[in-house]
Amino acid sequence: MKISEVMTREVQTIQPDQPVQEAASFMLTADAGSIPVTDGERLVGMITDRDIAVRGIAKGHGPDTPVRELMTNDIICARIDQDIEEVATKMSQAQVRRLPVIDEQDRLCGIVSLGDLARETSDDSAQQALEGVVQPGGEHRQ
Structure with missing residues (x-):
């Protein structure tokens, strides 16, 4: 599948020049912990509640700080044709609960979460992803 x-x-997306x-x-x-950052249709980053808080x-940033200053540029994505x-x-492996899904031109097509995997699959995909997410340690990525 x-x-x-x-x-x-x-x-829902946000632009890099919008305030955090x-x-x-x-x-x-x-009730979300992250939002994709797009420039037009192209995914350029992610910003999380942790990035802001x-x-x-x-670093002393206020609420008017542009999203680009706090967003994660080095994002992990899924490709729309991946299994x-x-x-x-x-x-x-990335220890994340959700991934943006992009096409071959890096345009945002959607987002996939652990909940999507658990709800829509009958195999062990959600369990496999969850095992990595609950592992302690590692650098925060998105």
Whole structure:
């Protein structure tokens, strides 16, 4: 099964020049911990609640700070044509709960979460991804 069959296609995004307060507001409303950052349709980063609360505050940034200053540029993505098992392995290795899904031109097509894998698959994909996420340690990535 391909990741395109289980991903969420309607994804809220934010632009790099928008203030982090708008990103935080979206996360609060959507009860989400991250939001993809796009330039047009092209994915350029991710910003997380941790980026704002820890990195932003630690460096003295305020709510009007542009998203680009706190977002993660080195993002881990799934490709729209990848198999679910391959994406689950990637999520486990990266220790993340969700991955943006992009096409061959790096355009954002959707997002896949552990919940999507658990809800839409009958195999062990979600369990495989979860095992890596709950492992202690590692550098925060997204």
